[in-house]
Amino acid sequence: xxxxxxxxxxxxxxxxxxxxxxxxxxxxxxxxxxxxxxxxxxxxxxxxxxxxxxxxxxxxxxxxxxxxxxxxxxxxxxxxxxxxxxxxxxxxxxxxxxxxxxxxxxxxxxxxxxxxxxxxxxxxxxxxxxxxxxxxxxxxxxxxxxxxxxxxxxxxxxxxxxxxxxxxxxx
Amino acid sequence: xxxxxxxxxxxxxxxxxxxxxxxxxxxxxxxxxxxxxxxxxxxxxxxxxxxxxxxxxxxxxxxxxxxxxxxxxxxxxxxxxxxxxxxxxxxxxxxxxxxxxxxxxxxxxxxxxxxxxxxxxxxxxxxxxxxxxxxxxxxxxxxxxxxxxxxxxxxxxxxxxxxxxxxxxxxxxxxxxxxxxxxxxxxxxxxxx
Numbered sequence: 001x002x003x004x005x006x007x008x009x010x011x012x013x014x015x016x017x018x019x020x021x022x023x024x025x026x027x028x029x030x031x032x033x034x035x036x037x038x039x040x041x042x043x044x045x046x047x048x049x050x051x052x053x054x055x056x057x058x059x060x061x062x063x064x065x066x067x068x069x070x071x072x073x074x075x076x077x078x079x080x081x082x083x084x085x086x087x088x089x090x091x092x093x094x095x096x097x098x099x100x101x102x103x104x105x106x107x108x109x110x111x112x113x114x115x116x117x118x119x120x121x122x123x124x125x126x127x128x129x130x131x132x133x134x135x136x137x138x139x140x141x142x143x144x145x146x147x148x149x150x151x152x153x154x155x156x157x158x159x160x161x162x163x164x165x166x167x168x169x170x171x
Numbered sequence: 172x173x174x175x176x177x178x179x180x181x182x183x184x185x186x187x188x189x190x191x192x193x194x195x196x197x198x199x200x201x202x203x204x205x206x207x208x209x210x211x212x213x214x215x216x217x218x219x220x221x222x223x224x225x226x227x228x229x230x231x232x233x234x235x236x237x238x239x240x241x242x243x244x245x246x247x248x249x250x251x252x253x254x255x256x257x258x259x260x261x262x263x264x265x266x267x268x269x270x271x272x273x274x275x276x277x278x279x280x281x282x283x284x285x286x287x288x289x290x291x292x293x294x295x296x297x298x299x300x301x302x303x304x305x306x307x308x309x310x311x312x313x314x315x316x317x318x319x320x321x322x323x324x325x326x327x328x329x330x331x332x333x334x335x336x337x338x339x340x341x342x343x344x345x346x347x348x349x350x351x352x353x354x355x356x357x358x359x360x361x362x363x364x
Binding site for chain 2: 021022045047048049050051053054055056057058059060061062063064065066067069083084087088091092093
């Protein structure tokens with residue numbers, strides 16, 4: 001599976017370095033290494049979800065309890081979480097860090113991923129969620145730190161879109 | 172059994188130092204506030220279904236805090252997968268109470284699937300929640316709640332209650348005031364230990 005281990009390591013180390021101690025996730029191909037890294041790390045609690053929207057509740061609880069968290073999900077998982085984001089995290093001004101694999105863009109071979117690729121950025125815009133794209137490893141650490149800084153200063157959800165060129169080695 | 176009476180019966184337990192209460196929206200939130208708001212109570216007034224997930228987030232983050240979630244049948248049915256996540260991480264510091272009035276009372280009283288036989292305690296058991304109970308009297312509720320608090324393990328207890336609630340659900344406690352108060356309370360608990 002040509003999911004990039006080195007990019008996953010960069011992302012994971014940046015999350016850890018930024019103080020993230022709870023990671024919620026639903027398995028998705030591009031995220032397998034990241035999820036395994038969280039699972040193997042005794043200092044981080046990995047919460048495997050049944051549906052991504054649960055992660056909004058878990059992150060909200062963690063925040064109120066004083067622990068930094070991040071959500072790992074596919075863009076379809078983000079779409080499945082919209083109500084929790086709006087009527088949970090935004091209504092209650094909860095800083096959320098969402099790392100979203102951007103499936104369904106140029107280079108996508110799976111037909112079932114393609115509709116989500118068309119709408120993800122528009123839905124983020126409609127929800128007024130600031131986001132940045134990560135398409136190469138050089139800015140990963142800095143962008144994750146900056147995203148968390150804004151999430152906390154604004155007390156709002158923010159997102160990072162993990163692109164194919166970052167996560168997949170056989171483009 | 173009326174939910175208000177059930178909550179009143181265990182209210183002294185809710186106020187205890189080191190415990191926090193997370194409730195769903197609507198009647199549960201309004202009724203608990205009518206008994207008396209405390210800084211360790213948080214009312215998730217929307218994001219239906221996620222109160223138990225939010226409780227799990229607190230329980231995992233702060234093992235020394237005992238977390239009590241007041242859920243409802245409509246909310247649990249919206250996040251059934253959440254029962255499997257709760258069971259999977261099995262927080263020993265979480266008591267999950269489901270007030271089951273077999274209806275979506277806050278939005279007009281339409282019957283939920285528990286009115287036609289769906290059994291939330293059985294689903295929690297099936298999900299892997301180690302301790303479950305179903306009660307339909309105040310004495311039974313008090314006893315089951317005391318057992319759950321003392322069990323040192325995850326409990327989901329279903330309280331069958333009448334489909335009655337307050338006339339209105341808006342209170343004078345603003346959502347953000349409650350949220351920041353609650354966060355500060357959890358911080359104070361940490362500073363004290």
